[in-house]
Structures are given as C-alpha cells and as structure tokens.
Amino acid sequence: MPMTATPVIPISESPPVFSWPTRVYWEDTDAGGVVYHARYVAFMERARTEWMRAAGYGQDLMRQDHGLVFVVRSMQLDFLKPARLDDALSVSAVLLKCRRASLLFAQSVRREGEVLLTAEVRIAALGTSDFRPRGMDDAVYDVLKALETPESDY
Template sequence: MTSQPPVPSSQPPPFSWPTRVYWEDTDAGGVVYHAQYLAFLERARTEWLRALGYGQDLLRVEHGLVFAVRAMRIDFRAPARLDDALDVSVALRQCRRASLVIAQDIRCDGRLLLDAEVKVAALDADGFRPRGIPETLYEKLKSLEQGAQ
C-alpha cells in the first residue's frame, strides 16, 4: 500500500500574534485574570488588520470605518500564568458586507488555553451606525475567509 502525499490546504494558516503574560495581567495567584484575555484577543485582531495593510487609524481616518465587537463566545480551557509566552491566533470564518465572524484561540507551547468566536460589526466612524466594508478591503477579507471548521 502506497501513501499519498498530503494535499496542500487552500486556506491560509491563521494569523498568529505572540504575547507574554506580565504581572499586570494576573491575579494575586499569578493566573491571568479572565478579562485580560479580551485584551489579548483584541490586540491580535488589530495586528491582523495592520498586517493586511489596514491599521485601525487608517480605517477610521481614510475610510470613515471602525470595527466594534458585537458578540463574543469564549471557552476558557486552561489557565495562562505569569511569564507564559502565548500565541494568539486570528482566522476569518465569515465576511459579510458589514460584519465579520472571527475564530480566535490562545495557546501556550501548543496547548489550547482558550478559544473564541468574535462577531464584529462595521460601523461609520462618525455616527457608529452599521455600514458596508470598503470594496477593496471587503475583497481582501473575502479571499481570506476560511469557513467553519
């Protein structure tokens, strides 16, 4: 019996942002405080957009667009601790005209600590009302869409 080489995935690997756990991120026991995970997830999404060429300030100033979290589901699986080196991933699951669904996880040495699904709305920067994502960004995001896994 001969084995077949693996078929390359047409999906890009998730974006990954490294971060470290500092004293300020933890409770008195040296465990990451639950709300701090939201900051880790937010920073990774911001850096993902920046890596695509669409920093938050550029979106606001040049396109009149901001993204705001509309809903989030988080599963805490294991704690992160003081000095842990973390990898926070971002994978676009769904891109619609005025919203995104993003899958994220946080790992330490490959071990899953947290996974989340984040629903993000595209809003007008002045009135904070829903609006469409600019066409060039929409096309770029649509090409990165990975679908549910």
C-alpha cells in the same frame, strides 16, 4: 518564543492562521497568580488589530481613509486551562466569515501549542460619523473576503 515586530498572514498554511505572540506580565495576573479573565479579551483584541494591519488595513487607516471602525458586537469564550506569569503565549485570529458590515473570527490562546482558550468574536463595521452599521468599501471587502476561512476548514 521569539517576539516578531511584523508578523504576516501566512498564505501557505491550510487554513491560513494569523498568530500574534505575547507574554504574561504581573499586570495580567490575578491574586491567584493566573491570567485574569478580562486580559484574554485584550490579548485577542491585539491579535485582531495586528491581523487587520497585516492585511493592509490598520485601525487608524480604516478610520481616517474609509470612515469606518470595527467594534466587538459579541464574543463567546471557552476558558480551558490557565495561563500563568511569564508564559509565552500565541494568540491566533482566523476570519471565518466576512460580510459587508460584519466579520466573524475564531480565536485561540495557546502556550507551546496547548490550547488554553477558544473564542468566537463577531465584529461590526460602523461608520465614524454616526456609529451605525455600515458596509465596507468594495476594495476593503474584497481583500478581507479573500482571507475568509470556512468554518469547516478551521
């Protein structure tokens, strides 16, 4: 699987799915030779971060220009099959719901199209000054809302 430096959110797919490639390294595996469960959380964090960057709102920009940070509020993970050392993985992120102060993502980790993990991740938008829930600016909200994929389409 080729590693691309700047993936984009494909507009032509239905539903639009953002995918971020990664590979399994020694540091990702446990004593049994499979990916340690917590590493999947890191893989998904990177995919969501790159999804935001591709949408035009990188984390640093959101923090500096909008006084907003996105944090994980909850996640539900379903581990289906193990990934192993040197596997080329594709980590997807699909925005299911966009609200003023929260985002809901469906995510998956795949190896050559085979689903290894599925997850639902709820993100809270917090103000940087007090780390309390805060709604997104209209400009940010409008862009992200347009990328929402109804759950029935995913």
